[in-house]
Amino acid sequence: MKNLYILDDHPIVTEGLSQLLANNHNYQITTGQHHSELYNYLNHATPDLLIIDYEIQEHTALEILSYLRQKALQIPVLIYTMHTEFWIIKLLTKAEVAGIVTKNDKIDEIEKAIERILEENSKYYSPTALHIVLSIVGDQSAAKLVNYIPSPREHEIIQMLSNGLTSDDIAHQLNLSKNTIDTMRKNILLKSGATNVSHLMRIAFLKGWIAI
Structure with a gap:
């Protein structure tokens, strides 16, 4: 209870x-x-x-x-x-x-x-x-904001982006290729309705995925 x-x-x-x-x-x-x-x-x-x-x-x-x-x-x-x-x-x-x-x-x-x-x-x-x-x-992406929940890996990448890391930096830390990270970044933007990383950071702040 x-x-x-x-x-x-x-x-x-x-x-x-x-x-x-x-x-x-x-x-x-x-x-x-x-x-x-x-x-x-x-x-x-x-x-x-x-x-x-x-x-x-x-x-x-x-x-x-x-x-x-x-x-x-x-x-x-x-x-x-x-x-x-x-x-x-x-x-x-x-x-x-x-x-x-x-x-x-x-x-x-x-x-x-x-x-x-x-x-x-x-x-x-x-x-x-x-x-x-x-x-x-x-931000007018209300529908996307309410419905999208990042996977654990996507959440990890969002956190790294909020810390200013580039795709190369993230690929190195996660031991993945840069192409893989670029693809995941594009998918995150698509799913969240964000138009760019800055827009994504605003959405991430509102959803509580990151703290500013």
């Missing part, structure tokens, strides 16, 4: 989400309305996923993310919020949250996000959040 912790200072949200998830899924749900409740909980337990609003009373999700890093707690965080301001979404993506769902999205988006994060270990942006994220980077 997966353990979820929901942090939101609106009881109607925590109660509604708890009921939805408990009825439809085999989740153990814990809720809190203040960051101190969460911190106390983390002293004796580690949830599989944190679901938190961006703004909790006088605190923000960014402060909580900073706290998790300071404590070296590797817990994925799903943001569920009314805030859709450009700068907030940008800060959250840079903070490498596991997902963003807005309260303007359909309720099943929260279930999709939880499943994607917990079962596939990947990031998830709801349609509203994804539209904002894509506008940040000027």
